[in-house]
Amino acid sequence: MKIASWGRLSQDHHDAIALSDHRCLSSQIQRSAPGISYGMGRSYGDVCLNPGGALWLTRGLNRFISFDDQTGLLCCEPGVTLKEIQDCFVSRGWMLPVTPGTQLITVGGAIANDVHGKNHHVMGTFGEHVVSFKLARTDGTTLDCSRKQNPDMFRATIAGLGLTGIIYNVQLQLRRIESPWLLTDTVPFSNLDDFFALADESEASWEHTVSWIDCLAGPQTRGIFMRANHASKQELAALPYYLPDISKVRRRKNIDMPLTPPVSLVNRLSLRPFNAAYYAMNARKAGAGVAHYESFSYPLDKINNWNRMYGRRGFYQYQCVVPRDNARQAIESMLTAIADAGEGSFLAVLKTFTERPAAGLLSFPMAGATLALDFPNKGGATEDLLARLDDVVSSAGGRLYPAKDARMPAHMFAASYPELTQFSAFRDPGISSAMSRRLLGS
Numbered sequence: 310m311k312i313a314s315w316g317r318l319s320q321d322h323h324d325a326i327a328l329s330d331h332r333c334l335s336s337q338i339q340r341s342a343p344g345i346s347y348g349m350g351r352s353y354g355d356v357c358l359n360p361g362g363a364l365w366l367t368r369g370l371n372r373f374i375s376f377d378d379q380t381g382l383l384c385c386e387p388g389v390t391l392k393e394i395q396d397c398f399v400s401r402g403w404m405l406p407v408t409p410g411t412q413l414i415t416v417g418g419a420i421a422n423d424v425h426g427k428n429h430h431v432m433g434t435f436g437e438h439v440v441s442f443k444l445a446r447t448d449g450t451t452l453d454c455s456r457k458q459n460p461d462m463f464r465a466t467i468a469g470l471g472l473t474g475i476i477y478n479v480q481l482q483l484r485r486i487e488s489p490w491l492l493t494d495t496v497p498f499s500n501l502d503d504f505f506a507l508a509d510e511s512e513a514s515w516e517h518t519v520s521w522i523d524c525l526a527g528p529q530t531r532g533i534f535m536r537a538n539h540a541s542k543q544e545l546a547a548l549p550y551y552l553p554d555i556s557k558v559r560r561r562k563n564i565d566m567p568l569t570p571p572v573s574l575v576n577r578l579s580l581r582p583f584n585a586a587y588y589a590m591n592a593r594k595a596g597a598g599v600a601h602y603e604s605f606s607y608p609l610d611k612i613n614n615w616n617r618m619y620g621r622r623g624f625y626q627y628q629c630v631v632p633r634d635n636a637r638q639a640i641e642s643m644l645t646a647i648a649d650a651g652e653g654s655f656l657a658v659l660k661t662f663t664e665r666p667a668a669g670l671l672s673f674p675m676a677g678a679t680l681a682l683d684f685p686n687k688g689g690a691t692e693d694l695l696a697r698l699d700d701v702v703s704s705a706g707g708r709l710y711p712a713k714d715a716r717m718p719a720h721m722f723a724a725s726y727p728e729l730t731q732f733s734a735f736r737d738p739g740i741s742s743a744m745s746r747r748l749l750g751s
Contacts, residue, residue, distance in 0.1 A: 312364060315616050316353040317623035318686060318715055321360035323347075329369030331386065331477040334445040338365060338475060342447040342739030346471045348388060348415030352422065353626040354715030355743035356470050362741065367417050370477060373397070381483035382440065387417030387476050392610075394483075395602075403483040404602070406432045410658075412607050416479050422712035423468035423672045427517040427537075427606065429662045432484075436467035436668030440480035444473065447739025465735035468669030470711055472736050472745055488545055490552065491517070491537040493600050497592040500529045501637055505678075507534045508661045514538075517605070521591075523584045524657040524682065525577070527648050528641040532659065533591040537605055545599075552599060566614040573620040573685035580653040609656075619685045625715060627695055628681040630662060631707035636678035639705035643680065643698050650694045654682040670728040670735075673710045681713070692716065711744065722748045 313320040326341050328334060338344065344363030358364075370388035377383075381403050383394065392412035394405055409424040418424075423436040432438075441455035444466060452474070454463040466473045494515070498504050504520055511518045515536035522532035545552065609615055616624070631639040640659070647653065657680075664676040684691050699721060702709065708725030709717050723729055733749070741751060 310364075312347070312350065312358065313623075314354060314356075314358055314715075315351050316625060316715055317616055317619070318354075318625070319360075319623075321358065323359060323364040324362060325364050325366055327366045327369050328388075328475075331370060331443075331445075334475055334477060335449050335451060338445060338447050338739070339449055341365070343741040345740060345742040345745075346387075346417060346421070346475055348418040349390065349413055351411060351414045351418065353713045354711075355747065356422070356711055356714070357418070358743045359741060360743060365475065367415060367475070370417075374478065378403075381485065383481045383483055385416060385479055385481070387415060387420075387442075387479055389416050390414060391416070391419060394481075398483060399486070399489050399602070402486060404486045405435075406438045406482070406484045407435045408606060410607060411610055412603075413610055416481070417471075417476055420467055420476060420479070421469060421471040423669045424712065425662070425674055427519040427660065429660075429665070429674055430512050430518070431516045433665050434468075434668050434672060434674060436672065437665075438482045439467060439668075440482055442466070442476040442479040444476055446474040446737050448737075462735055464668070465670050465732050468667075468671040468673070469732065469735070470671065470744065471742065472740050474737050474740070486539050487541045488539070489555065489602050490540040490545060491600050491602055491605050492540045492544060493535065493537040493598045493605060495591060495595050495598065496534040496536075497531070497588070497595055498534055499531050501641060504532060504534065504659060505637060505661075508678075511536045512661075512663070519658060519660045521587070522657045522659050523588055524644055524647055525581055525584055525653045528644045530644055531588060533588065535605075537600065540599065548599065555601075561611075563610075564612045566612060566617045569617040570620050573622070573624070574618045575624075575655050575683070575685055577651065577653055580655055583655065584653075619683070622686040622688075624686055625684045625691060625695060626656075626681060626713040627684065627698060628679060628710040628713045629698070629702045629707050630673065630675055630677050630679040630710070631702060631705040632675060632677040633661075635705035635707075639701050639707065640678060640680055642701045646694065646697045646701065647682070650690070650697070652684060652691075652694055654684060656681065656683040658682075670732040671711070671726055673708070673712070675708070677707070679710075681710075711748075714744070717748065719748045719750070
């Protein structure tokens with residue numbers, strides 16, 4: 310079967326093996342190793358790929374096992390998606406504490422990449438809310454992992470890129486909510502200094518913070534800062550207007566990208582008017598508002614197959630984090646490099662992380678600022694630009710996000726993840742991916 314990741318940079322043959330019963334996990338992966346788990350395939354690069362080898366499809370492991378309505382403790386299989394969890398439990402007053410910019414990923418993928426959201430300064434990463442899981446290894450052993458049982462393997466598996474085994478019977482701690490609505494505030498800004506001032510100001514009183522930036526505007530970029538808090542019933546009752554019916558909000562049809570164009574629709578000719586219009590539209594909406602959690606948190610989930618807009622050659626997503634002391638200068642340098650290269654990104658997201666203990670040995674966040682950018686694949690020109698961005702990130706003491714990566718040099722990975730040597734001791738030798746071979750040699 311030919312399979313690609315979300316970036317669609319290549320489509321390669323895999324020996325796809327569907328997993329559907331946790332009782333057969335050990336024997337299935339033993340017989341077909343070396344392989345790697347594959348959930349929804351929403352990773353942008355090669356972390357979920359194993360060209361020419363086994364790909365263990367986990368979507369068949371998609372059952373809820375138990376839920377405690379008093380404590381919010383959910384036990385589920387790894388192929389359950391975050392959307393399936395929230396569709397089931399938000400109406401019952403429970404929600405996942407941390408989700409990334411899409412709900413269309415599996416629990417297993419969220420753990421393997423230790424995903425983060427717009428509320429890192431309050432809730433941390435996904436792995437912080439994992440209570441326990443079972444881990445099937447290709448040698449036939451099964452481990453119970455938690456912060457008390459096999460704690461070192463537990464921490465290696467969170468953000469472990471799927472390289473320690475296949476997880477199942479995951480226990481997650483959900484959070485209480487009173488409604489599916491968020492009270493929002495939208496603030497236009499005109500330069501990076503304004504962004505950092507808004508980020509600092511918002512940290513104490515707003516749970517969700519994120520910004521879109523116009524990377525075509527140069528190093529003194531303009532942007533839109535968005536922040537939100539979960540709305541209580543009392544706050545909703547005090548609003549001077551009625552909210553739309555939830556069922557009507559949920560029934561709105563998705564937009565579809567049915568075909569892949571021969572070339573990218575995202576280019577400087579299309580980006581400049583789009584970015585200008587997007588900034589103007591959101592600047593006009595500046596101020597307080599109310600949004601459903603799905604529209605605020607996952608806007609791209611409403612566009613089916615949006616990755617096709619980058620054309621047949623696919624695209625790279627480049628996400629870095631740099632320490633706060635160096636963030637202002639590093640981000641300005643990256644935006645200058647992008648402008649000098651004549652490139653631009655429609656999906657340009659800038660936000661901050663706070664200081665928190667890492668949930669996993671290879672967890673991505675650090676205290677500082679993170680910038681995420683999409684670039685159509687133009688071959689050598691794109692690779693040269695990304696190498697320039699690498700130099701800026703490395704010089705600033707930052708690192709790249711493996712969940713998004715398709716081309717980071719091995720030396721950069723080793724230098725920026727200091728616990729990599731410790732992690733290597735917990736790898737399952739029967740598990741291998743395109744990424745592990747590129748970055749770790751096996």
